[in-house]
Amino acid sequence: MNNLSTNPTFDKPIKEYAIQLIDKYIQILQQMGHTNVIGSNSDYEIIKNQIDEKCAQRLISHLKPAVTTISNLEFEQAIDLYDQKESFYLKRFLFLYKLHTDYNLNEILDETDVIEIYDANHIQMYRSFNFFQYCSYSFEEIFTNEWWRLFQRSVFVTNKLVEVGVNTVKRQLKEIQYVNCPNHWVDEIYSKHNFGCYVRQIIIVPLLNEKNIVTAVMTPFSVLKYRDQHGQIFDVKKTALH
Numbered sequence: 001m002n003n004l005s006t007n008p009t010f011d012k013p014i015k016e017y018a019i020q021l022i023d024k025y026i027q028i029l030q031q032m033g034h035t036n037v038i039g040s041n042s043d044y045e046i047i048k049n050q051i052d053e054k055c056a057q058r059l060i061s062h063l064k065p066a067v068t069t070i071s072n073l074e075f076e077q078a079i080d081l082y083d084q085k086e087s088f089y090l091k092r093f094l095f096l097y098k099l100h101t102d103y104n105l106n107e108i109l110d111e112t113d114v115i116e117i118y119d120a121n122h123i124q125m126y127r128s129f130n131f132f133q134y135c136s137y138s139f140e141e142i143f144t145n146e147w148w149r150l151f152q153r154s155v156f157v158t159n160k161l162v163e164v165g166v167n168t169v170k171r172q173l174k175e176i177q178y179v180n181c182p183n184h185w186v187d188e189i190y191s192k193h194n195f196g197c198y199v200r201q202i203i204i205v206p207l208l209n210e211k212n213i214v215t216a217v218m219t220p221f222s223v224l225k226y227r228d229q230h231g232q233i234f235d236v237k238k239t240a241l242h
Helices: 012-031 045-049 053-074 082-096 129-133 139-143 155-170
Strands: 116-119 124-127 184-188 196-200 203-208 214-218 222-227 233-235
Touching: 012 045, 012 053, 012 139, 045 139, 053 082, 053 124, 053 139, 082 129, 124 139, 155 203, 155 214
Parallel strands: none
Antiparallel strands: 116 124, 116 214, 184 196, 196 222, 203 214, 222 233
């Protein structure tokens, strides 16, 4: 089990609220057409019995702006295109979380990118809608594990991403950081379907809080190939590769 689970508490109201937020998040996402998203594979056993209050509070802080944002999307009749929703979702999430970057996101992100945001503890805070096409983990697993416990890359690539991410926050690097990694496979380690993706990841974007302190990083990447639960490999156009 990961090191987020030390000193578990029995503060049920906090953990119950975290579970309610995940369930609400799942409900809205499914209404938006993301029917494959999963809250928990174990009736929230991890949240109920294996994490401490600090982890539960962090989970809540990450979920509240996400739930608020997609709740707004439900009633935004003027926004009816997928890419418009994605752009609105990302910008609204950053606004609610009081994060910003010195860069124009429209210039540095491609509309097909999978976009993730991670906090200083390497826990995913944000994921774009297309993330759900390539991930079979439950949200409980995503919110309670550092990314390297969920996704396997080569040792070189993993070490490089950790190094660049840690240095960006620790050294307060406010410029875009180039990871200098080759295209590589990202494999789910113990998920329901063990999906895999062959990706191109070039940059890490620092995100600053209201005091202009780097507190999180955005990690966009392009999916070039995708492997399903049957081991069949597809390109991004869903054409089987032989």
